[in-house]
Amino acid sequence: MLLPNKHALGCKWVFKLKYRSAGTLERYKTRLVIFATKNWDLFQTDVHNAFLHGDLEEEVYMKPPPGFSALDKAKNRKDYSLFSYTRGPTRLHVLVYVDELSISSNDPTLTTKFKAYMSQCFHMKDLGILKYFLGIKVSRAQEGIYLSQRKYALDIISECGLTGSKPFDTPIEQNHTLGKDDGPLLDNPAQYRRLVGRLVYLIFTRPELSYVEHPTRVVQYLKGTPGHGVFLSSDSDLSLVTYCDSDYNTCPFSRRSLTGYVVSLGGSPVSWKTKKQQVVSRSSAEAVYMAMSMALCEVKWLKELLLTFGVTHSAHVAFFCDNEAALHIAANPVFHECTKHIESDCHFVRDAVQDGTISTHHVFSEEQVADFLIKALGRQQFDYLLRKMGVRDLHSPS
The missing domain is CATH 3.30.420.10 (Ribonuclease H-like superfamily/Ribonuclease H)
Incomplete structure (x- = not known):
């Protein structure tokens, strides 16, 4: 409710496509497994124009944007970025991140109608079948969906100036204890923080990076495994x-x-x-x-x-x-x-x-998949658990 003697500004939806490392993207994999198993098509759209960014010192009141009440009713209370429509056996799900929409349904006609309706409400661009989402490549085949951040990993290697470096077999030395690293530090703290932030985002498709310490070694590990990603089976x-x-x-x-x-x-x-x-x-x-x-x-x-x-x-x-x-x-x-x-x-x-x-x-400990998330393993056991978890390289010959 608007306070007395206050006036609310009108508004409209205004967006711009941006790729950022922030967000709750770990939840996205669950939905993709469902879509792969049920053989639903995945589409992508984005909304044009840009948010206005800046420091706001004045007190401002704004009316709810168009369509807010309808979207709020469809919002999933377990994940506010997911909106769902269900009527009988018909289902449509929309994942929203800033200005990007990923759409999937078991009814192609409903998908077409939804995209047409959204185009009437907003200035939309239909990007077709989902191929990239926030810098994550989505490759689909009959066997399932493969998620990879290969280009992102290669950009990290290049930015660190380690393109010609010798690759490491594992992201952390075997039997290494956290907190005991005495290797050389980066001279630029800002560069270090940026690198750590980018590596954190890479964990979305690279679970083996969950337990690491020295970022330079991690980058040299990426040098030998830029194409690793997770495979979500349709079977x-x-x-x-x-x-x-x-x-x-x-x-x-x-x-x-x-x-x-x-x-x-x-x-x-x-x-x-x-x-x-x-x-x-x-x-x-x-x-x-x-x-x-x-x-x-x-x-x-x-x-x-x-x-x-x-x-x-x-x-x-x-x-x-x-x-x-x-x-x-x-x-x-x-x-x-x-x-x-x-x-x-x-x-x-x-x-x-x-x-x-x-x-x-x-x-048995040898079969405990969670071990490579908490221990510095040798290459043989590390590779075995990685394969068991479902991490693979689509770009390497099998």
Whole structure:
């Protein structure tokens, strides 16, 4: 409601195509797996003109833009960048990022009508089949969808002046401990921050960059693997599988452990994370159990998001862990009374096991996909887990 004695300015939608590293793009992979499996076409449009940027010191009130109420009704409450239309078996989904729209539907006629309607409301440009999204190349075949940032990686290598450098086999030296790096530093802090920011964005299609330390070595690793990306298979039953692990007391300064997890949808990787835990664990089992709790939060979010696409998961989600003590805690929290300080996590994971949301399974360490997110592995094991996760190079001969 407008305040007394205030006047609201009118407005209209005004956009410009921009490619930025900010955003919640990790959620995009889940939708692409759905579209690939259901064999839906993917289209892309963009809206012309530009946002006005600048410092605003005055107090300004503005009326809601045209179409805001209709869009708000279609907005997905689990992800505000996703808008969905459902009527009976007919579905249409629109992903919005600034001025770019990615459109997919199981009804080609509905897609055509939607694009025509949007062109009447805004100055639109139909870019056809989705090929690039925020600098991410989308390659589609009958087998599935391949996401790659090859050009982006090559630009990073060139900008760092390492085009002629010798490639490294892994992004971090085997058995390297975080916080112990004594290599040369970059002279320009701004250059360092820019490089780190670009590498963070590259993790969208390069999960193996989640656990690194020295950025120069990472760039030299990219030199040998610029075309690596994730493959989202169309041959999928859309079941969720999770691998989670922890590196106990790995931080030399705080003694906190690292959490690492990978969630796949029908065998395709859709979510992964490396994160330092918030508290110090008193055992490796506790550290792994906290990792399970974090992964469970992600799985519950994904299950709710997938309902938007008509995908339900009545069966339990398989959780693979290589720590048997942590599995015992999940099955019976009385097994370790010394874990009272993580009681909320205990009940959170235990309840999910008891109500059938998840089922826990032991996996040998050699098969633990999450390991390369939290440990400095040798080349053979690193490459094996990378292939197992579904990372490949479309540009290399098979």
